[in-house]
Amino acid sequence: xxxxxxxxxxxxxxxxxxxxxxxxxxxxxxxxxxxxxxxxxxxxxxxxxxxxxxxxxxxxxxxxxxxxxxxxxxxxxxxxxxxxxxxxxxxxxxxxxxxxxxxxxxxxxxxxxxxxxxxxxxxxxxxxxxxxxxxxxxxxxxxxxxxxxxxxxxxxxxxxxxxxxxxxxxxxxxxxxxxxxxxxxxxxxxxxxxxxxxxxxxxxxxxxxxxxxxxxxxxxxxxxxxxxxxxxxxxxxxxxxxxxxxxxxxxxxxxxxxxxxxxxxxxxxxxxxxxxxxxxxxxxxxxxxxxxxxxxxxxxxxxxxxxxxxxxxx
Numbered sequence: 001x002x003x004x005x006x007x008x009x010x011x012x013x014x015x016x017x018x019x020x021x022x023x024x025x026x027x028x029x030x031x032x033x034x035x036x037x038x039x040x041x042x043x044x045x046x047x048x049x050x051x052x053x054x055x056x057x058x059x060x061x062x063x064x065x066x067x068x069x070x071x072x073x074x075x076x077x078x079x080x081x082x083x084x085x086x087x088x089x090x091x092x093x094x095x096x097x098x099x100x101x102x103x104x105x106x107x108x109x110x111x112x113x114x115x116x117x118x119x120x121x122x123x124x125x126x127x128x129x130x131x132x133x134x135x136x137x138x139x140x141x142x143x144x145x146x147x148x149x150x151x152x153x154x155x156x157x158x159x160x161x162x163x164x165x166x167x168x169x170x171x172x173x174x175x176x177x178x179x180x181x182x183x184x185x186x187x188x189x190x191x192x193x194x195x196x197x198x199x200x201x202x203x204x205x206x207x208x209x210x211x212x213x214x215x216x217x218x219x220x221x222x223x224x225x226x227x228x229x230x231x232x233x234x235x236x237x238x239x240x241x242x243x244x245x246x247x248x249x250x251x252x253x254x255x256x257x258x259x260x261x262x263x264x265x266x267x268x269x270x271x272x273x274x275x276x277x278x279x280x281x282x283x284x285x286x287x288x289x290x291x292x293x294x295x296x297x298x299x300x301x302x303x304x305x306x307x308x309x310x311x312x313x314x
Contacts, residue, residue, distance in 0.1 A: 054078070054282035077283030081250060087287075089239060090246030097160040097242055098224040105220040106213065108165050113174035114201050117182075135168045141233075148234060159234045160227070160242070167223075170216040177212040178205065218296075225292060247284045 053061045057072025065071055081087055116124045138144070145154075153159040182205055190200045206213070228244045235241060241249075 050282050050285050054286050058279045077279040086246045090243040094243040101161045101224040102220045117175045117178035131168050155236045
């Protein structure tokens with residue numbers, strides 16, 4: 001029989017241990033909250049600053065007077081951008097390139113990833129290393145340009161849609177998801193019902209893969225939307241230029257005006273023009289990123305699930 005004193009001592013030690021563990025847990029939660037808030041501020045504040053600077057007085061921005069709230073509010077930068085008819089054509093071109101380019105990316109990536117995820121497909125041991133090889137080595141800019149020239153794709157919308165039809169990184173993500181998250185028993189049951197690979201992919205695998213499809217669709221769409229170098233290299237016609245190139249041209253034209261007006265008797269006009277040229281810079285960033293920021297919340301739930309692919313298996 002355990003003495004009452006021994007029981008009391010053991011209970012006291014347990015209470016002290018529980019109290020110590022509770023304090024450690026609270027300190028850990030507080031530390032996590034502080035780090036999370038700090039990380040959020042570091043990431044979110046630059047975006048917030050660009051927003052308020054885009055309609056604040058540029059002189060006050062350059063002098064460091066605009067920190068948390070806009071000052072000298074005016075919308076000259078946005079008025080200058082949206083008054084240029086080229087921007088609407090650029091928006092239309094970018095939307096076309098992004099939508100059709102992303103659809104082509106998905107139409108190529110998903111079947112390829114499915115094929116490479118099937119263990120009975122023996123050629124995948126040869127094909128997959130070839131895909132990975134292209135991640136580290138490519139033909140180079142000049143051979144690629146000559147190839148597109150020979151295919152007569154230069155200065156056509158197709159160059160913006162077909163170029164980069166497959167991202168090996170996204171292919172690997174999708175293949176890994178199919179291997180680890182789609183049970184083999186589903187395929188066996190589908191075979192018993194006479195289901196072909198095409199029907200199985202369309203009716204079973206694709207509906208169960210909304211998370212990974214949403215993630216890679218977002219990756220592809222952002223890549224097409226922000227594409228700057230390819231149109232600069234392969235497109236010559238102004239009516240084919242995407243939004244990024246149009247915004248660049250607007251920005252350069254205003255900078256050139258500010259620089260030209262800043263010499264000689266026009267020094268005062270130059271400082272005035274430079275002031276609004278700086279404002280246009282911030283407005284250009286907002287105009288080019290807002291559409292993606294609007295779309296992101298609608299696929300956030302899939303994105304959060306998709307980025308955890310491979311983290312937990314079982």
